Amino acid sequence: MGTVLKVPFSIIWDLALLEPSPKFRSFLLQKNLGMGTYYWLGGRMMALFFNQPSRLNTQKRILTLALLICVAATALGFRLFKIQLLDGNGYGRAALRQRTQGVAWGFARGDFLDAKGQPLTGRGGVWKAVLFPNTEGFGKLTVPILSGLADVNAAWLQTAIAEGRPIKMPYAFDDASRLALENMRLPGLVFAEEPRRYGEPLAVHVIGYLAGDAGIAGLEYQLDAELSGKGSSRLAATVDAAARPISGLGIRHQEAAPDNAGWDVVLTIDRDLQEIVEHAMDVKGIRGAIVAVDPRNGDVLAMASRPQFDPENAGLYLQSEHAPFINRAISAYFPGSVFKIAIAVAALENGICAPESRFVDSGSIEIGQHQFHCHRKEGHGELSFSDAFAESCNTVFVAVGQTLGARAIVATAEKLGIGKLTNIGLRDENAGSLPVGWPLLPADIANLTLGQKGVSATPLQVALMASAIANGGILHVPRLVAELRTNDGVVVRTFTPDAGQRVMKPSTAQKMQQMMRQCVSQGTGMAAAGIEGGSAGKTGTAETGRTTPEGMPINNAWFVGFAPGTPGQEPSLCMAILIEDGQSGSVTAAPLFAEILAAFVALKE
Structure with missing residues (x-):
């Protein structure tokens, strides 16, 4: 050493x-x-x-390299964490799909729910068959049987077999046919119940329909982005390397990933009331519309239009002469005598008369060179303004309208929501109309007063006009969508009711309530009575200008009214009824109001 x-x-x-x-x-x-x-x-x-600086530089390089190694290790650890824990289920589904073959089954689109969470879509199902052509024995045993079925297109079947992939047959099977084929135990033939989006159609003009996976009309169109999901569930079989289903492993239903599902839409619709309304319309074969709202907040409780269409097969109705795609609840019509509600409000607000003011009806009134007649030819004689409203006396209202003038009438009607969009959120809504040219001739003002010229309104607008009276003079913007939520119930967006706008004095609303109750208790709306606590309303019969082959005039029948949802309470239900080609409001529409209201109250008790 x-x-x-x-x-x-x-x-x-x-x-x-x-x-x-x-x-x-x-x-x-x-x-x-x-x-x-x-x-x-x-x-x-x-x-x-x-040489000390050289040593320092070396130390810096070593420190930088160590830091880079730490950063790379952290990134790698995060990536492993994401793959294993965050995306593990997705990679697992992808691996499963590589070992399976199947067909799309249902879709990840959100559903429509009523105000209580009851489903309005996805309530039914239909039996469909899925073919797995690579199954052993499919060509020899299954194909001959399927080719012999009356509804199966042989050319389509051969094309499907040639592709070699599983395919869903575009036919629905009834229980008898399905059970018969299932008992044969045919190779490669599997039956499963596929959910139908519109299995039991309800509120179809509100909800709308789809073309493929896209919304075409109604809220399906308006909320298409919110409803749309990614991908779909599948009906699949585990296959071997030759794409043959492995015997004994069966067919399984693979659900779409929860985070790919569209949002559910919660409506303000009350499904129970909606079913009552639609059933009543179908039983009586009515063509027209019915709208029910809650006057306290503007919530739309029911909206139905007839004729309607089957949203599962909308294409079959494109050439129908009855225009089933039109939502008559938001289409404009002459309001007839229900417009006397606006005239009465204008008269009371402007101090033209009071409910007890006296008039004389001789059966007709002359305005310029035109005669306007009351529906009672001999006239009502002496009566109060409240009586004239209850009896829908034309001559009294024509006289009041002349005193008011067109500008006062139009201003009041606009406040009540006539002649402008309600902003309910349906793209085909009609704004209705009011006169825009000034001045109007006296005869034009008379026709305006009777709701027969220069004015048109939708059933929704008429229901809201009456709801302002029921709500003490406050009018709300109608609300149809309450909230959006995930399919597991988490609320992602809420649409709150608006605060409302005062459109008449509280005293005017109170007087109008009394006058509308009189109309039902002893006037033209007596057929609308029938529940404890009383109803209030106004009839209307609007001329269409058309006649029957026998020369009789064709009219549209109206009734709009309100009543407590439960006897003895404040008004919580306001409903407008329009019946195309109806005899009159008192004969056709008012009884329907009573029938629907009685059924709804009985259901709530």
């Missing part, structure tokens, strides 16, 4: 200063070393001293 030279610290200090001291010289002589050794040691010390 070599000799180790032990140098005292004081000598090292001398080396650093390059100045040998007597003590250091003595040290060199003791070790038999010369001054050359001294200067060599000093040079090494200086080299070490001046």
Whole structure:
């Protein structure tokens, strides 16, 4: 081993200063070393001293490399965490799909729910058959049987077999046919119940329909982005390398990923009331519309239009002469005598008359060179304004309208929502109309007063007009959509009712309530009575200008009214009924109001 030279610290200090001291010289002589050794040691010390920055740079490079390694390790760890824990289910489904073959089954689109969460879509199902052509024995046993079925197109079947992939047959099977084929245990033939979006159609003009996966009409169109999901569930079989279903593993239903599902739409519709309304319309074969709203907040509780269509097979109705795609609840019609509600409000608000003001009806009134007649030819004689409203006396209202003038009538009607969109959120809504040219001739004002010229309104607008009276003079913007939520019930967006706008004095609303109750208790709306606590309303019969082959006029029948949802409570239900080609409001529409209201109240008790 070599000799180790032990140098005292004081000598090292001398080396650093390059100045040998007597003590250091003595040290060199003791070790038999010369001054050359001294200067060599000093040079090494200086080299070490001046090379210090190089050492620092090396340390910096090592530190930077260590930091990069730490960052890379962190990124790799995060990636592994994401793959294993966050995306693990998705990769698992992807791996499963590689080992399976199947067909789309249902879709990830959100559903429509009523105000209580009851489903309005997806309530039914239909049996469909799925073919797996690669199954052993399919060509020899299954194909001949299917080819013999009356509804199966042989050319389509051969094309499907040639593709070699599972395919869903575009036919629905009734229970008898399905059970018969299932009992044959045919290879590669599987039956499953596929959900139908419109299995039991309800509120179809509100909800709308689809073309493929896209909304075409109604709220399906308006909320298409919110309803749409990604992908779909599948009906699949586990297959081998040759794409043949593996015997014994069966067919499984693979649900779509929950995070890919569209949002559910919660409506303000009351499904119970909607069913009552639609059943009543169908039983009586009515063509027209019915709209029910809650006057306290503007919520639309029911909206039905007839004729309607089957949203599962909408294409079959495109050439129908009855225009089933038109939502008559938001289409404009002459309002007839229900417009006397607006005239009465204008008269009371402008101080033209009071409910007890007296008039004389002789059966007709002359305005310029035109005669306007009351529906009672002999007239009503002397009566109050409230009586004239209850009896729908034309001559009294024509006279009041002349005093009011067109501008006052139009201003009041606009406040009540006539002649402008309600902003309910349905793209085909009609705004209705009011006169825009001034001045109007006296005869035009008379026809305007009777709701027969210069004015048109939708059933929704008429229901809202009456709801303002029921609500003490406050009119709400109608609300049809309450909230959006995920399919597991988490609310993602809420549509709150508006605060409402005062459109008449509270005293005017109170007087109008009394006048509308009188109309039902002893006037033209008596057929609308029938529940404890009383109803209120107004009839209307609007001429269409058309006649029957026998020359009889064709009229549209109206009734609009309100009543408590439960006897003895404040008004919570306001309903407008329009019946196309109806005899009259008192004969056709008013009884239907009573029937629907009685059924709804009975259901709530």
